[in-house]
Amino acid sequence: MIYARIAGTGSFLPGEPVSNDDLVARGIETSDEWIVSRSGIRSRHLAAADVGASDLAVVAAQRAIEAAACTAEDIDLIIVATSTPDFIFPSTAALVQSKLGIRNGGAVFDVQAVCSGFVYGLSVAEKFIRSGSHKRALVIGAEVFSRILDWSDRATCVLFGDGAGAVVLEASERPGILASALHADGSHHAILCVPGGVAAGQITGDPFLRMDGQAVFKFAVKVLGEVAHEVLEQAGERADSIDWLIPHQANIRIIQATAKRLGIPMEKVITTLDHHGNTSAASIPLALDEAVRAGKVRAGQRLMVEGVGGGFTWGAALIDF
CATH class of the missing domain: 3.40.47.10 (Thiolase/Chalcone synthase)
Structure with missing residues (x-):
């Protein structure tokens, strides 16, 4: 293999x-x-x-x-x-x-x-x-x-x-990425989007990020919990096997709610949004690298990474590091 x-x-x-x-x-x-x-x-x-x-x-x-x-x-x-x-x-x-x-x-x-x-x-x-x-x-x-x-x-x-x-x-x-799952539902695109485009060399529509914060929060907490459980089931593992949860760094309340749904204490959650903000696709690897270089994440540990974003898209992966 x-x-x-x-x-x-x-x-x-x-x-x-x-x-x-x-x-x-x-x-x-x-x-x-x-x-x-x-x-x-x-x-x-x-x-x-x-x-x-x-x-x-x-x-x-x-x-x-x-x-x-x-x-x-x-x-x-x-x-x-x-x-x-x-x-x-x-x-x-x-x-x-x-x-x-x-x-x-x-x-x-x-x-x-x-x-x-x-x-x-x-x-x-x-x-x-x-x-x-x-x-x-x-x-x-x-x-x-x-x-x-x-x-x-x-x-x-x-x-x-x-x-x-x-x-x-x-x-x-040796196994590394044990399981992963990806999902999307485009019907929710309007709650987080940049509705501009380019035509004939000109920007058309609105070129800035627009977000319905409350709708995003509710959707994110629901799907992050679901996809994490899906990946664990796929790998035949339990949440208590996870050493570190490394979620997309969007909002501390979303992170806390997701950890609670998984039964993972915040002491086992890597958070960097306090000093990085939401860096979209960069947030998970930024948090991972910072944790590795700080000596928190070490070889042999099990990680869960997960994210949710405009589209709407969401996904997770279970990793033996």
């Missing part, structure tokens, strides 16, 4: 932290107390105007490759999960491949599943590896969400940040 295991992790955050008070100083009508009480977020990172998702992704990728003790040329598949690509085309993954100097002709493509994007990319890469067609994949979540925020909408602009996280997934004789 061929399995897919995480061999290395990496991440990158642009610039210095931007606190809630910094946002107030920039003229946003809000307060630190208002933001923290509703989301748990205290600061986030925002990329400079000349920095794209591929720039963040490359640094995270280089760190993951170094941690995996391989070279860039060893990577034969690159999947980048992003909703904020550098260009309409080529893909951000193609730009990452070029910037890493990889010339081996391996496959590259982007995945657009918003905040579930990293879980989608991880699951797809695992299937490529288990099929035997590829040996080493780079799966990246990279976002510059600050580019699609309406900075006059205090209900949304204070929640998001920019960043990138990456893992190297490689073929192994």
